[in-house]
Amino acid sequence: MANLKPIITVDQLVKTYDGKNVVDGISFEVKKGEIFGILGPNGAGKTTTLEMLEALRTIDGGTVTIDGIDVASAPRHIKNIIGIQLQSTTFYDKLTLREQLKMFASLYGQTVDADALLAKVQLTDKAKSYVEQLSGGQKQRFAIASTLVNNPTVLFLDEPTTGLDPQARRNLWDLIKEIRDEGITIVLTTHYMDEAELLCDRLAIMDNGKIITIDTPHNLIQQLLARGFKKKQVVEQANLEDVFIDLTGKAIRD
Numbered sequence: 001m002a003n004l005k006p007i008i009t010v011d012q013l014v015k016t017y018d019g020k021n022v023v024d025g026i027s028f029e030v031k032k033g034e035i036f037g038i039l040g041p042n043g044a045g046k047t048t049t050l051e052m053l054e055a056l057r058t059i060d061g062g063t064v065t066i067d068g069i070d071v072a073s074a075p076r077h078i079k080n081i082i083g084i085q086l087q088s089t090t091f092y093d094k095l096t097l098r099e100q101l102k103m104f105a106s107l108y109g110q111t112v113d114a115d116a117l118l119a120k121v122q123l124t125d126k127a128k129s130y131v132e133q134l135s136g137g138q139k140q141r142f143a144i145a146s147t148l149v150n151n152p153t154v155l156f157l158d159e160p161t162t163g164l165d166p167q168a169r170r171n172l173w174d175l176i177k178e179i180r181d182e183g184i185t186i187v188l189t190t191h192y193m194d195e196a197e198l199l200c201d202r203l204a205i206m207d208n209g210k211i212i213t214i215d216t217p218h219n220l221i222q223q224l225l226a227r228g229f230k231k232k233q234v235v236e237q238a239n240l241e242d243v244f245i246d247l248t249g250k251a252i253r254d
């Protein structure tokens with residue numbers, strides 16, 4: 001369970017493009033050891049928010065602290081204590097997976113047990129392969145391994161399971177939970193409601209640059225029901241994804 005202590009504190013955060021606040025004075029806390037999800041329609045401001053937290057975009061107003069460090073005034077320090085998986089990460093096509101992990105670690109002035117990291121993401125047999133030889137699910141697992149080379153305190157994942165098949169998505173959820181259980185705080189964005197519900201300890205829902213609500217998935221659903229919400233149709237006991245998984249199995253295919 002997440003510790004109640006906040007590891008990320010966001011206060012009145014603003015990003016302005018062309019005179020418009022695309023992130024409009026948002027405030028929230030992420031607790032140590034939780035998986036915190038940011039949901040919202042296209043253009044809501046999720047990636048912009050994430051990239052300000054990651055010290056990748058300048059902050060136009062407000063403050064962010066991670067583990068007590070102010071992001072705007074100490075961006076280099078922040079980059080040393082976080083791991084970042086962007087929506088599309090580019091890798092080197094001339095280095096094997098093992099070589100790339102060692103190279104990434106060296107960028108932090110560290111050494112890494114590349115084989116242990118590859119084992120953690122079930123890519124032991126691909127240590128000598130190149131990224132272009134990996135399936136989509138394997139690439140995402142490798143991307144996550146690459147974010148762990150500096151032993152981060154907080155891991156940021158931007159739409160980590162987009163484009164993956166159901167088996168690979170579930171496998172990645174297990175990996176993300178495992179990383180959380182080892183004590184790393186995870187902040188992710190997603191467009192998948194099942195992912196948000198099953199994976200995230202707490203969720204922030206964003207729209208038009210603002211946070212509309214923050215709570216656990218369970219509490220958000222209970223609050224909707226308490227407002228009198230009813231579905232018109234009885235929910236089926238199974239859905240097409242259940243059929244797909246039942247017929248094709250849970251094992252990952254890549």
Ligand SMILES: Nc1ncnc2c1ncn2[C@@H]1O[C@H](COP(=O)(O)OP(=O)(O)OP(=O)(O)O)[C@@H](O)[C@H]1O
Pocket residue numbers: 017018022040041042043044045046047048049
């Ligand atoms: N570099 C930029 N210059 C101008 N406007 C930008 C820039 N980056 C983002 N925006 C605008 O900011 C708003 C928020 O974009 P952002 O990418 O943060 O949304 P998002 O919630 O991550 O969307 P998606 O779900 O589509 O990834 C959008 O209106 C976008 O057009």
